[in-house]
Each structure stands twice: as C-alpha cells, then as structure tokens.
Amino acid sequence: MVSNEILIETRNLKVYFQKGGLFSKKSFVKAVDDVTIQIRKGEILGLVGESGSGKTTLGRTTIGLQAPTSGQVIYYDSKGTPHEITPKKINKDIRRKLQMVYQDPFSSIDPYMKVYDALRQPLYYAGVKDPAEATEIIHKAFDEVGLPYDLLSNFVFQLSGGQRQRVAIARALMLNPEYLVADEPVTMLDASLKGLIVDDLRKINAERGISILFITHELPIAKVISHRIAIMYLGKIVEIGPTKKVIENPLHPYTQALLQAYPRLDPSLRDKMIKVNVRELELVVPKSGCRFHPRCPFVMDRCRAEEPALKEVEPGHFVACYLY
Numbered sequence: 329m330v331s332n333e334i335l336i337e338t339r340n341l342k343v344y345f346q347k348g349g350l351f352s353k354k355s356f357v358k359a360v361d362d363v364t365i366q367i368r369k370g371e372i373l374g375l376v377g378e379s380g381s382g383k384t385t386l387g388r389t390t391i392g393l394q395a396p397t398s399g400q401v402i403y404y405d406s407k408g409t410p411h412e413i414t415p416k417k418i419n420k421d422i423r424r425k426l427q428m429v430y431q432d433p434f435s436s437i438d439p440y441m442k443v444y445d446a447l448r449q450p451l452y453y454a455g456v457k458d459p460a461e462a463t464e465i466i467h468k469a470f471d472e473v474g475l476p477y478d479l480l481s482n483f484v485f486q487l488s489g490g491q492r493q494r495v496a497i498a499r500a501l502m503l504n505p506e507y508l509v510a511d512e513p514v515t516m517l518d519a520s521l522k523g524l525i526v527d528d529l530r531k532i533n534a535e536r537g538i539s540i541l542f543i544t545h546e547l548p549i550a551k552v553i554s555h556r557i558a559i560m561y562l563g564k565i566v567e568i569g570p571t572k573k574v575i576e577n578p579l580h581p582y583t584q585a586l587l588q589a590y591p592r593l594d595p596s597l598r599d600k601m602i603k604v605n606v607r608e609l610e611l612v613v614p615k616s617g618c619r620f621h622p623r624c625p626f627v628m629d630r631c632r633a634e635e636p637a638l639k640e641v642e643p644g645h646f647v648a649c650y651l652y
C-alpha cells in the first residue's frame with residue numbers, strides 16, 4: 329500500500345561534477361540539476377531516462393553515497409522527523425535503512441568470496457555478531473528471493489546472472505531497509521529473468537512496504553513495476569505522474585519520443601507520436617532555455633529563452649513544457 333507519507337525527499341538538489349583539469353578549461357557536468365521529488369512510503373517510483381541523464385547520480389545521492397553540490401536530501405523517520413542525508417551527516421542506523429542494488433552485482437560483490445561470507449560480512453558490520461542469528465537472517469532473505477540455501481557454499485563467480493542479482497537483492501533486504509535504490513537491476517539479464525526479478529521486487533514492495541526507486545532506461549519495465557514514473561532528461565525531471573497517466577497520456581515531447589521506441593506498449597498512441605530520434609543527437613545542455621529544445625519538434629521562441637518549471641496539468645501529473 330502506498331501511503332501519503334513521504335519517506336525521501338530531494339529539495340532543489342544539484343550534483344555537479346567538474347570536468348577538465350590543470351591544463352584544460354574547466355567546466356561542469358550538471359548530472360542532477362535542481363531536482364525536487366518525493367518518494368512516498370511503500371511506493372515504487374520508476375526513474376526513466378537515457379544513459380547520462382543523471383539517474384544513477386540522483387539515486388546515489390538519495391542514499392548518501394554522493395554529496396549534493398547544493399540542495400538537500402531529507403529522510404523522514406517513523407515519527408516523521410526529518411534527517412538530512414549526506415555522506416558525512418548520515419548516521420549508522422539510517423545508513424542501514426537506505427540500500428542499493430546495482431546493475432552489475434559483480435561490481436559490488438567480490439566474485440571470489442563464498443556467497444555466505446559475502447552476506448555475513450555486511451551483517452557483521454551492521455552489528456549482527458552471532459553466527460546463528462546471521463544464518464537465520466540470511467535464510468529468511470534467501471526465502472524471499474527464492475534461492476536455495478545450498479548456493480550459500482558456492483563462490484559468487486559460480487552463480488548465474490539471475491542468481492547473482494537475487495543474492496544482491498537478498499543482501500540489501502537482510503539489513504531490513506525502508507528504501508531501496510534499484511539501479512537498472514534487470515538490464516543485464518535476459519527477458520525471462522527480467523520478469524522474475526521484477527516480480528520479486530514487486531512482491532518485496534507489497535509485502536514489506538519497502539519504497540523503491542527503480543532506475544531504468546526501459547519504459548515498459550517501469551510501466552509494469554512502478555506506481556509513479558519520473559522522466560529524467562539531462563539532469564532534470566521533465567515529467568512525473570502516476571504510471572497510467574504518464575504512459576497513456578504522455579505530455580512531454582521527450583516522454584512521447586521515449587514511448588515511440590515501444591509502439592506495442594499502447595498501439596493507440598502510435599498516431600500521436602512525435603518523431604524525435606532519441607539516439608541521434610549528442611546530449612548537450614543548451615546555454616539557455618529548455619534543455620530539450622534542440623531536439624524538440626514543437627520548439628517555440630520561449631523554449632530557447634527560459635527553462636520551463638514543472639506544472640501540474642492533471643491531478644498528480646506534472647510536466648515541464650510550455651505546450652501546457
């Protein structure tokens with residue numbers, strides 16, 4: 329059940345990375361550029377956009393793995409008390425409640441460890457010193473993701489891709505999180521496995537009420553798993569709303585272009601689609617105006633001059649576009 333209570337909020341969040349060095353001109357990559365979003369308790373928010381749009385950076389910043397350049401990330405505890413999240417300010421208890429599952433679990437789990445040890449270690453650091461208690465927690469997490477206990481004695485590298493991703497999810501679950509950033513967790517898996525892992529995450533969300541930021545570049549996957557969808561383009565959220573509304577009534581030309589890549593998602597939309605080749609042009613933030621304007625077939629003078637803010641067009645459905 330999605331509650332109206334907010335669990336994680338970003339307020340005018342900016343994360344800029346410096347490019348260039350001693351001998352070249354310095355510039356900034358505005359990976360996240362003034363993002364204000366709320367993730368509610370029990371909600372799955374799909375975060376969709378092309379590669380380089382800032383999804384991973386936004387996700388990492390919401391769990392305190394990346395420092396904001398400006399703005400804030402706020403976590404609300406069970407009493408509704410706000411806590412600011414930054415790599416320096418986050419305390420150990422909150423740290424445990426905010427977990428991440430990566431696209432490639434090999435990047436986060438040592439392949440030469442026994443599966444049991446890979447799970448035991450984070451539990452130990454989280455204060456679970458008793459081996460019997462640790463085993464019980466690990467078994468419970470394995471039950472939830474449908475893995476047999478005998479895999480615990482294998483090395484991580486012996487696991488299949490799907491098993492590895494499930495171990496990564498089990499590892500995040502063991503710590504009893506309230507919030508999970510799932511960063512393209514099914515991108516590297518084949519189609520049949522994708523569905524199974526998505527089902528696991530949905531079940532975990534429904535049964536445990538864990539909020540999930542589900543990062544993906546594939547709208548069809550966001551459609552099946554998310555309660556709401558946020559569309560990110562070059563560091564900005566350009567559209568956000570309930571999944572049905574975003575998919576059936578896409579407002580932003582960029583969302584329409586993304587949907588165009590999946591005509592089967594809703595064939596009735598095909599005639600409405602605009603023609604934008606989303607892969608053709610280099611993704612560069614223009615000096616002024618809406619950052620999508622160089623690719624937008626509906627561009628107007630105003631779009632070149634000032635950046636549109638998110639506007640509520642129908643209940644809960646916001647878009648940053650002067651067409652509305």
Ligand SMILES: Nc1ncnc2c1ncn2[C@@H]1O[C@H](COP(=O)(O)OP(=O)(O)OP(=O)(O)O)[C@@H](O)[C@H]1O
Pocket residue numbers: 345346357358359377378379380381382383384385386
């Ligand atoms: N640590 C870093 N240092 C410098 N630039 C970075 C860093 N992390 C990300 N970037 C840049 O920030 C931008 C956004 O990257 P990010 O990985 O957040 O996007 P993404 O939407 O998750 O893309 P992908 O799906 O390819 O991971 C990119 O231009 C990337 O090169």
